[in-house]
Amino acid sequence: MLLSGRFNLRILVLLTCTFGQALSLQAQKSSRSFDSSSAQMASLDREVHADMFFLADDALHGRGSATRDEHLAALFAASQFQSLGLEPGGPAGSFLQKSPLPDPLPERLQHHLAKFEDTSRKETWNAIAILRGSDPNLKNEVILLTAHLDHLGVAATPINGDAIYNGADDDASGTTAVLTLAHLLATGHHPRRTVVFALFGSEEIGGFGARAFLANPPTPLTNIVANLEFEMIGRPDPAVPAGTLWLTGYERSTLGPELAKHGAHLVNDPHPKEQFFQRSDNIALARQGVIAHTVSSFGLHTDYHQPTDELGTIDFTHMTNAIASIVAPIHWLTDTDWKPTWNPGGRPEAHPPTSQQ
Numbered sequence: 228m229l230l231s232g233r234f235n236l237r238i239l240v241l242l243t244c245t246f247g248q249a250l251s252l253q254a255q256k257s258s259r260s261f262d263s264s265s266a267q268m269a270s271l272d273r274e275v276h277a278d279m280f281f282l283a284d285d286a287l288h289g290r291g292s293a294t295r296d297e298h299l300a301a302l303f304a305a306s307q308f309q310s311l312g313l314e315p316g317g318p319a320g321s322f323l324q325k326s327p328l329p330d331p332l333p334e335r336l337q338h339h340l341a342k343f344e345d346t347s348r349k350e351t352w353n354a355i356a357i358l359r360g361s362d363p364n365l366k367n368e369v370i371l372l373t374a375h376l377d378h379l380g381v382a383a384t385p386i387n388g389d390a391i392y393n394g395a396d397d398d399a400s401g402t403t404a405v406l407t408l409a410h411l412l413a414t415g416h417h418p419r420r421t422v423v424f425a426l427f428g429s430e431e432i433g434g435f436g437a438r439a440f441l442a443n444p445p446t447p448l449t450n451i452v453a454n455l456e457f458e459m460i461g462r463p464d465p466a467v468p469a470g471t472l473w474l475t476g477y478e479r480s481t482l483g484p485e486l487a488k489h490g491a492h493l494v495n496d497p498h499p500k501e502q503f504f505q506r507s508d509n510i511a512l513a514r515q516g517v518i519a520h521t522v523s524s525f526g527l528h529t530d531y532h533q534p535t536d537e538l539g540t541i542d543f544t545h546m547t548n549a550i551a552s553i554v555a556p557i558h559w560l561t562d563t564d565w566k567p568t569w570n571p572g573g574r575p576e577a578h579p580p581t582s583q584q
Contacts, residue, residue, distance in 0.1 A: 291380020
């Protein structure tokens with residue numbers, strides 16, 4: 228039975244953080260690399276379940292953008308990063324990066340938020356950690372792994388008796404992917420390049436967390452070799468072969484095809500009309516010149532941005548296998564000196580960000 232309620236939330240945080248520390252120690256005592264053995268897959272499956280059951284629980288009230296619940300999700304991620312011995316990527320030795328929102332919020336955004344619970348939305352939080360590279364010649368080059376922490380929160384009026392937008396697929400699944408990859412990379416063989424793990428707040432109301440990251444990055448943006456955003460990988464997409472993920476903007480750069488050559492189960496986005504390349508936080512980085520794409524398996528299911536996007540809809544076998552399938556290609560990317568490039572016409576034009584929604 229899942230814990231629920233504000234009183235039990237503190238207990239749940241302590242339990243999940245303790246689990247993360249135990250998992251880290253267990254991984255360090257076992258094999259130093261991930262090889263998809265049955266034991267390691269079972270451990271990965273347990274971690275995926277634990278992170279998902281925290282992030283998408285009713286107790287977090289849908290992790291509403293720029294709310295106390297988004298802050299709690301960021302604290303949860305920060306505690307895991309710290310338990311792994313990663314370096315803090317926020318200001319003043321913190322794993323958290325706090326950023327104020329515009330005051331007042333844009334009128335269009337205020338109108339959108341009127342559909343949700345009336346709560347203070349003054350600042351947003353990112354959780355950022357650094358795994359420093361081991362190679363003196365490559366440690367200044369950065370692989371950036373990202374997802375967004377937040378979701379829609381609580382509806383002002385329940386829909387079919389349910390007011391909480393749990394956001395299990397969107398984007399507890401992507402957040403979980405980044406957290407588990409942090410565990411695997413931190414406890415496996417040490418990467419030659421530096422890896423930065425960044426979990427952004429307030430993606431759902433205009434990408435404010437990603438903007439804060441760009442304004443105060445933990446590393447110069449020119450050092451970022453590639454960014455992989457993880458969004459909505461909790462369910463398979465029937466439009467692509469079983470066990471396959473797709474990459475937004477696959478044709479825009481050399482990154483996707485090269486990762487596929489090294490074992491990534493990645494194909495082109497089968498939903499080009501949806502313009503998903505421009506609908507995740509990767510686009511803010513791409514407009515700054517960073518090779519940035521989103522990994523997903525969103526099959527246009529009808530639970531998108533609905534209270535029905537709950538844990539019961541997640542295909543945990545698919546999700547665990549999806550994360551496992553990307554580990555070796557990411558290890559290759561962190562250890563090679565190869566760099567992706569934009570294909571002709573692939574880099575998006577830079578322009579001032581505008582509010583989503």
